[in-house]
Amino acid sequence: MPQTFHRSTNTLSKLSIFGALFLVVGSLFAIAEINRSGYVTQAGIAREQPVPFSHQHHVGGMGLDCRYCHATVETSATAGVPPTKTCMNCHSQIWSQSPTLEPVRASFRTGVSIEWTRVHDLPDFAYFNHSAHVNKGVGCTTCHGPVDRMPLMWQYASLQMEWCLDCHRRPEKYVRPKEEVFSVSWQPPPDQLEQGRALVRAYGIQTRTSCSTCHR
């Protein structure tokens, strides 16, 4: 009886069994990683805008308060993207001839809105409310990152559910004094956890992980 297979097939076939196992496990792990990567979440990717608005310049440089433009952040679900009028308050005087600002002036002239590209885009079935967070000591930079160092805006956090849950489960890790909410320079103190717990008590923060908190 002649050999059907060559010697080498022994090693190959043995390898193939374990190889298959590694392949499966490996690919699953890879998928999990990709789903959390910036490629999917868009986190850390600066987005092109019709007007290259720089938070770095306006916030970091000139120290504008967040609420000057995002006026409804304390009262409404949405922080509010400023109307062209707000831009023109200053830019009718400053840089009033700058070509980069032409789209703004054009919008103001024609009454046609500027179409900004949305940077932070939650799914439609997740109901986030800015006022609820801002009024309970969750700072802007906690979720939006160091905007004062962002020439073009990018998404800071993954905005995935596990990320939301992290804070909803242990808010003391992130809350800050209300007066610091809009500060871009605030850094968590070394004893953040103690201070955090105190603030959670003071502000009556509930660790709400019920589904209907966000999904309705």
Place this chain on the structure above:
Amino acid sequence: MSAGPDVPAVRVDLGGVRRRLDGAQGRTYWRSLEELARTPEFLEFLHREFPAQASELDDPRGRREFLTVMGASLALAGLVGCTKQPDEKIVPYVQPPEQAVPGRPLFYATAMLDRGYAKGILVESHLGRPTKIEGNPDHPASLGATDAAGQAWVLGLYDPDRSQTLAYRGEIRAWSDFLAAMRSALAVQKPRQGVGLRILTETITSPTLAAQLAEILGDLPSAKWHQWEPAGGASAAPQCRFDQADVILSLDADFVMDGPASLRYAREYTARRKRPAEEPMNRLYVVEPTPSATGMIADHRLPLRPSEIEGFARAVAAALGESAPPAGSSPAAAWAAAVAKDLQAHAGRSLVLAGHYQPPAVHALAQEINQRLGNVGQTVVYGPPVAARPVDGPASLAELAADMKAGRVEVLVILGSNPAYTAPADLAFAAAMDKVKLRVHLGLYEDETAALCHWHVPQAHPLEAWSDARAFDGTATIMQPLIAPLYESARSAHEVLAALTSRPDRKGHDIVKDFWRKELGADFDRRWPRALHDGVVAGWTVATATTPATATDTAGPGTAPSPPVAAVTPPATGGGLELVFRPDPYIGDGRYANLGWLQELPRPVTKLTWDNAALIAPATAARRGLANNDVVELRYRGRTVKAPVWTLPGQAEETVTVHLGYGRTRAGRVGNGAGFDASAIRTSDAPWAGSGLEAARTGETQVLASTQEHWSIDAEAGTRHIIRSVTVDEYAKEPEAIKEQTEIPPRDMTLYPNNTFAPHAWGMSIDLNSCVGCNACVVACVAENNIPVVGREQVAKGREMHWLRVDRYFSGNPEQAETIRAHFQPLPCMQCENAPCEQVCPVAATVHSDEGLNDQVYNRCIGTRYCSNNCPYKVRRFNFLLFQDWSTPTLKLQRNPDVSVRSRGVMEKCTYCVQRIEHARITAHNEGREIRDGEVQTACQSVCPTQAIVFGDINDPGSRVSRRKAQHRDYALLAELNTRPRTTYLAEVRNPNPELSASAAAEGSEHHG
């Protein structure tokens, strides 16, 4: 025997019914006679009721087909695109509007119209999109509630089938062209005093419109203004004060659901039934030919043929020592006597009222009786008419038709009315219109009349235009637009009328504002914004606006009762059936036929959707060998129409009731082809009832989609203690008896730790004694929660999506129609603490919140339907196909932005309006406080005219809901299953008259739980 190809007719074996009822112990509830009779045909019928094939393949409604295809593509998109979201744009304002805060809705006060009368509403607006209508608490005709039609108004605004362009003979024209045409027409009429000009409107209470009409008729004295209100004018109705009335006799008046004052009346009437043990209850007698919500919840109800009602009224009057001849011939003399006695005993605190569809004679008798009892000024007020010029609609229309036939009409301007469809057949109105040289129509739709007119002007929806209107009690409301007209060629009646004046091109805003500037005089600038804000014009009474009542005004205020006109209700010519016309309870005279919300809303008593039917008493049907789904030919005064039969317990013997508003041909994609056109056999001399009807079987059958006929029911309901109803005496004797009807497992009898809920524990209490089954809550829920319309075929399959349904159980003996009662039970999600649905969900898509809500997470649901199978209340609804409309742009504008729009393949259900809870919570916490009791109102609660539904925090013993649940008549549905529902019911308590023990005995079964 008529057996259709697919649907067999069902024979009712009344013998069987009798036997079963004799055998039945205790109260028997049943929903369908076939079930009661247990005929084999019924079982057969159950099988083949809806021939099962892949009906989606040949779905008659093209839109649905298209949508489901859309759905599939979305689904596939879901398959591939499960990682990245597509880029979205943010489009901010250029100039920020005042007030508007993105993400926070605003409420504006205006009014909806019912037969021309105002019912105050508050419209919720998200960044300029009206999305939801609430009642205006400050308005006398609303008190914070709205009716079903009111809820659907916002859908009417966004109806994609609305007429969108101004057209002359079907070709698009500009507004200026229209004005030119009017100018030239007027040029002809002016010298001749407008002798050839006719204006046809519906009932008008708008002071501004009245003034405009007065101006025009002033300029053109020979021109004529005709009015036609197909659903029946309410001009003859007095103002009632049910809160003052201990004993009420309704002569065919469906006051809790029908009419400009129904919301207020329902509130006042049920207010006297909310604490049966503690406070004296009122007592209601109803005499009517066809079961209405009012009749079905009455303490005593006597079904009479239309021709007998006047006799009955006379009998009562006679018993009260009235001079009128004693009507011994009346079939219900004894009944009348007992009622009269009861009325007499409560003289000054009793109330007799006649329905809209009763002839003047009955109204007059009611007025006489009230005067005799000294009720006038106490429980009822006969004030000056509110309508600008009350007329006898049919007569007015007949006069116009005659003029047209005679060629006396050269210019006909029709404002908002649709006579080509609604006019009684004997007027041959459409044919007569041909004789008119210039026909102008203003309407929301390019309807049957528009098709016959030269000019069609798309009407601006009342939510798009400035106007005003008055409520049943005369209170005026300024109607302000919520949104600029969706279609720019749309105009309001004010603007079209202006075209007939010297100043043709005025904006509605100016017309209305100028009128009120005159009316409000000096401090206009203070009162105008106030009136807009409040929704009522404070301290204003009509002065000059209305033109004096004319001869055609029949049952005007205080006018002496005119003798019964034979023509109005001809005496029953023996043998034939009597025919009763009624506007449909939801789509009215057909004006709302294209609103899917209303088409799909189960009718209060029949639970029919998408169709009207010939309603016949079971015995009458049996005598004629008729059964459900038999198509009969109704022969009446030489005209015929084909109608499917629906046997209805409680219907007066030998009568047939047909509802108007169906059989539309140009209503739109939704309304076309639904039901049959009853006005095809309607005559102008007897618009509401007549005798000499023949019903001949055709052998055809037609399936009617009833949400509770195909959900058939039998006497089981009684043994399961679903509805609990006692008399006030029984309740006073042993209040505990209601709870003890079933055995409830004690809370500590469990292996599990009892969960505690903090800071709040939401709960609901529904008072069955207050619910009148009007279904307003269902539409409110649909509007609030973006619930899709599924269409007749899907309803027939048992796939309606209503989160909240109102179950209707009959009690009584179908043999004795006077014993028949309906019991209404609104059924939202019970929010069980031990929810059976949650445990079985494999992906934890339905779980409990920390405040005891039974959350349903649409985006987690994969649609195994296990939860629905395991729900003992069957309140869960599943998107079997793509029911939601993802394609029509205008419909998207209506959606509530705070509620996820569900797509195909997910389960959904009542959430206690969690979006409202969260909104209130965030508002409260932002203000640094806790949520106040009553701050969260569910959609069903806020719309309910009778406040049957109360929602709140059961952790707080002082909250309204806690106090309700503390009542002895509080009970939980299926509590024996230990599901611990958060929604509980207050049992029904009735207040029968011992005098009428005879019929009470017939109802006897009612008196043991």
Place this chain on the structure above:
Amino acid sequence: MVERPDGEPPVVHVPHPEMHALLAPGHNFATVTEKISSLVLQKGTPLWWFAGFGVSFAVMNLMLVSIAYLVFKGVGIWGENIPVGWAFDILNFVWWIGIGHAGTLISAILLLLRQEWRTSINRFAEAMTLFAVACAGVYPALHTGRPWLDYWLFPYPNTMGLWPNFRSPLIWDVFAVSTYATVSALFWFIGLIPDFATLRDRTTSRFAAHVYGMLAMGWRGSARHWHNYDTAYLLLAGLATPLVISVHTVVSFDFAVGIIPGWHATIFPPYFVAGAIYAGFAMVLTLAIPLRKLYGLEDFITTRHLENMGKVMLATGLIVAYGYMMEVFAGWYSGNPYEAFMIKNRMLGPYQHFYWALIVCNVISPQFLWIKNVRTSTVGLFICAMFTNVGMWLERFVIVVTSLHRDFLPSSWGMYHPTFWDWSTYIGTIGLFFTLFFLFVRFMPVISIFEMRTIVPGAEVREETAS
């Protein structure tokens, strides 16, 4: 013993007599091997195979079409509604899973019980099990509203931080059915290894030699291999036995854990398991009887095999009948109005004829198996088996649909009417089943060759040599 004078075969001591009934006389290692392996290795394929395969394959494509349309339109193409949220999908799932019990049961339990008669039927019974489970698997996967999200049923670390609800019987199903499928497949494959070796050595085609060679993994029948092999096979049998019992128990939990009258019954697990074995053996007979005829395997699958299976059907059939009896009794004895009505509704309600047909198929028809003539006649057995196949389907219909369509609140009672797509999907899975089965009988030994060798006369080592 008698010394063997010349080359004639040794005199063999006769083991317990019925051994003969398990294998027709005159067979030896060679004949057994040749006969069975030739079914696979023969050139030319019989015509009936092409006919059967063609039909099955066509029907299977009907299923594929139905599935495509289902994914395209949604489960609404089926007749389900509220209240009847489950119908053909789940009842067919349970039906198939039930059928899929005989194989592992025969292989495992009968092996542990040392029932030698299993050897000639276990192979294709196991195959049938796998194919039935495959058909069953189609339903839970597709009955969901959003099948493309079914992977949420598995516990895996996800960005939502969410996990399945392990309290749900459906999750138990996921674990039970997937485990059952895996273990049955392993069991089946292990059993095949030595036979693959045989085919590898028998075949003349180089290609086949490579394919079977790979599958045989270099099996050469070394004593040490056989030693571990036997141990492993026995262990697997020991593991598969509780598994096969557990699977249908878990399936029955889908209903027993619910609160719906007609579902919420403690009797369910035992009588579901019994029902499964009942259905499984019925299907084995349904396949075995034609198969032995077509392939002329009467020598290997003898009357005694068939009769034994008939006996098993009779026994399990009686257990099932007892289950029905207890349901009725409980309905009455509980004094619970809902339970009482449920029974009444089954017997007299709109679906009554389903119930009575079920009684005829599952309770009356097996009684004929008391008669030996029926048990030993292929026709009689085949008819009984067909009745059982239908009856078990009806049982699931009664349990799923009739219980759901009228539960607690009469206001929400409804009816269920299967649509074209309900039927096409169901029939389609039958097509899938037979497609796989025809492929199996063509390319793999339908009877375990090496196990047949063990019952060939002369297979046992003569004890005398020991001394």
Place this chain on the structure above:
Amino acid sequence: MTAKAAGPPPIWGLMAEFEGPTEVVEAARRAHDEGYRKVDAYTPYPIEELAEALGHHHSWLPLLVLLGGIAGCLAGYGLQYWSAVIAYPLNIGGRPIHSWPAFIVPTFETTILFAAGTAVLGMLALNGLPEPYHPVFNVPQFARASKDRFFLVIKSRDPKFDQDRTWSFLLSLGPRSVSEVDY
């Protein structure tokens, strides 16, 4: 083909072919008594006596399977406890967070799954499978090892192995044939 004794090149072993089970078992015993230890036998179906005769008695497999089962049990219950109690505790239908009775079912299934997996992989591992190439396949007669022939092999690795002496020893066992097995 009965090859005569030849010197090196070295071979893998010598193979004797027998008619039936009894003969090969007998031969195996004799070889064992003779002191040969690197002996293996090849049969078309399992023969218990053969294993004893060749002196391999117990197998590690049962122990492995037991360990596999325990691992599956712990993994299954651990996963459920962690996800339901620690990772995301939810109030589901008022049931306790740690609903251990419900967790039993999946635990049982994972136990079986792991144990069965171990049994199969363990068997393959202990048998050194897959091994498609093997010297014994070089012997033409060996094709019948999967049909109706029984073989005994004494490997050249055996310390007592001497091509000539072993050859004659095998012949003395009365086989149908004896052949060399090349590498």
